[in-house]
Amino acid sequence: MIAFAMLLAASVCLAQDQGDFKPASSNVLDAQYPKVDGNSRVQIRFKAPDATKVKLNFWSGPKVDMEKQPDGFWTFTTAPMAPGLHYYTIIVDGAEVSDPSSTAYFGGSKWASAVEVPEAGVDYYQPNNVPHGQVRQVWYHSSVTGTWRDAFVYLPPDYDTQTIHYPVLYLQHGGGEDETGWTRQGKANFILDNLIASGNTKPMIIVMANGYASRAGYVVPDLTGKPFGSPEFLKVMQERMSAFEDDMTQVLIPFIDKTFRTLPDRDHRAMAGLSMGGMQTFQVTFDHLDLFSYIGGFSGAANVFLTGNGKMDTKTAFNGAMADPAAFARRVHLLWIGVGTNEPERMKTGLENLNASLDEGKIQHVFYESPGTDHEWQTWRRDLKNFAPRLFQTRSPSATSAR
């Protein structure tokens, strides 16, 4: 955060089109801005002819003032940014809105803007010339919520031409995001296409569900004015976590196993999630170790949000599921904790403490650090790229190498 703030403060205003600035791949068709140059600097341009003050709000950094141009556009050029997809909004005379030039991505509980800064030498999340799987939107009626719910399901490239059954990874979005996040922001389908084509990853099905659920009859209280983390907010969150857990384990998993050619047992079922989705992953999997044998927390996991910086006692946590480290290692083939090295201090400390607790408890696990990335999608793309190849291998990597 601090490094990023310094970079922004050092930014200079460039003339339009100077250098090798090109429209970002995240723009809508024909939009010339945002632009990104070879040094990962980003130019934003926003039309607000009658505004008094326009601020640019990259969520990973401080808000900065945009500069008004004579043509009614406001502009800003950043210093070099980390690679990946950066959410942002524009604040026009106090109204926080999206940039109409950007593709809208659901994040922060709204359809926000984002700019894709390419990572040099890397194409693992691009649509390369390899066989492509399908991403299917499916609908199921939930007896838990009393509503029709949808989920996105990635099927590996050979699904429709084979008759074999596949293992399944349940992969959850973060807080304020939805079931579209892992494909639209995360490019999970392209990551898996490329991993599978490389031969080192088992073809698998990925299920991406909506992490928000409300039991039938539950009336969500109006949270207007109730900030993230307030008691009212946390109560709704816990109610939804519980409803989500029941919907997933009682309705979604049976629906998926009925609808697709899955291997419907715990040895062929994984769950991972980012941020809030990581917390949900730990809750759901440890409550249901009969259903899951691979567990991934990407920048979010047990205790990080709710109990702060405290250490975990692995002897007693999760009703003692880890009390016997050797038995746990046989039962859970992979326990993965990921974090970006530039994530906010509270997040990093929480995950480092969790890692240290697992070390002290001699709990076999992998602690993955994504260099130079924040609490953002590039961290989670890297998590998935490194996590997926370890899933469903005949001999689990976790059985031979802790960390």
Added chain:
Amino acid sequence: MIAFAMLLAASVCLAQDQGDFKPASSNVLDAQYPKVDGNSRVQIRFKAPDATKVKLNFWSGPKVDMEKQPDGFWTFTTAPMAPGLHYYTIIVDGAEVSDPSSTAYFGGSKWASAVEVPEAGVDYYQPNNVPHGQVRQVWYHSSVTGTWRDAFVYLPPDYDTQTIHYPVLYLQHGGGEDETGWTRQGKANFILDNLIASGNTKPMIIVMANGYASRAGYVVPDLTGKPFGSPEFLKVMQERMSAFEDDMTQVLIPFIDKTFRTLPDRDHRAMAGLSMGGMQTFQVTFDHLDLFSYIGGFSGAANVFLTGNGKMDTKTAFNGAMADPAAFARRVHLLWIGVGTNEPERMKTGLENLNASLDEGKIQHVFYESPGTDHEWQTWRRDLKNFAPRLFQTRSPSATSAR
């Protein structure tokens, strides 16, 4: 347009939550506004504490001034609106932006806001308790564009449990929209689920492609400042139409026929589209009557945009494809022209002239008028609901009843 303007002008400002106003189904999770009441009035609320002027811009009506409240929110309540999904934007001190409380829908070449006004007594586009098909996002490499392109494909509910082959409807979005429009705005998947469940519509595959294409190597000129309809704009549009036609007929159709269990002949292939997509439909199908035998133009069709209000000479149009009406009726099982009775005058006149030209030329066709709806999605939902049951019937309705 005029009726709607009068309704807006007559609108009154209501106290918040007065009456039976409820959050719209098109809102993002937990957003309390926009609200809709039982009389189809819509309340919009937008936070802009430091703005001097905020306007509400329903695209089907005139821009209106919102009223600033002491809490920094601006509000407006409309008079009763027509049922359906209404695109809108907010103009904050000259900046035209989306409402963060609304789901974002791709329209007008940006991720715009929209509010869903329910239609009383109608549930044909809702997710009812019937079997649901899947909507699959698929990727194909186009030798025409030199890029990977995606398309959305609706598969009927029984696709994965049957081994039969299905007819295919290619269904195109309008100008400024994309391949997500027909499911996200149009609810095409739910419409087909319900039609198929009712037993009066053949199970079919629907392919929704992106109507914008550029040939490999074509550099799109910067259209900044070039209005819709300008020579520069039309040149780009024609180039894209041509590239789209080649991509669809040379790459997409073979890809679909290879990937899915289709009936790959003209008797089992239809194409329809709305507005620009209707124009594309007429161009593609009349150029390729060897590929298609069902044709639908929803608020857009031959000649409406490019040649204005002129009549069509059915003896010479499309290289004489309709010169022999009886032969044409045997060859084309359904020719459908749809229009909403409240569409803008230019659009209505163009389509009525086309209808009159077809009548005069004794060309068997259906002219469908959607009562009370504008150049908006409710018109096109109704088109699809009435068009789809006429497709792929053993004995084509068009063979026995003109109009």
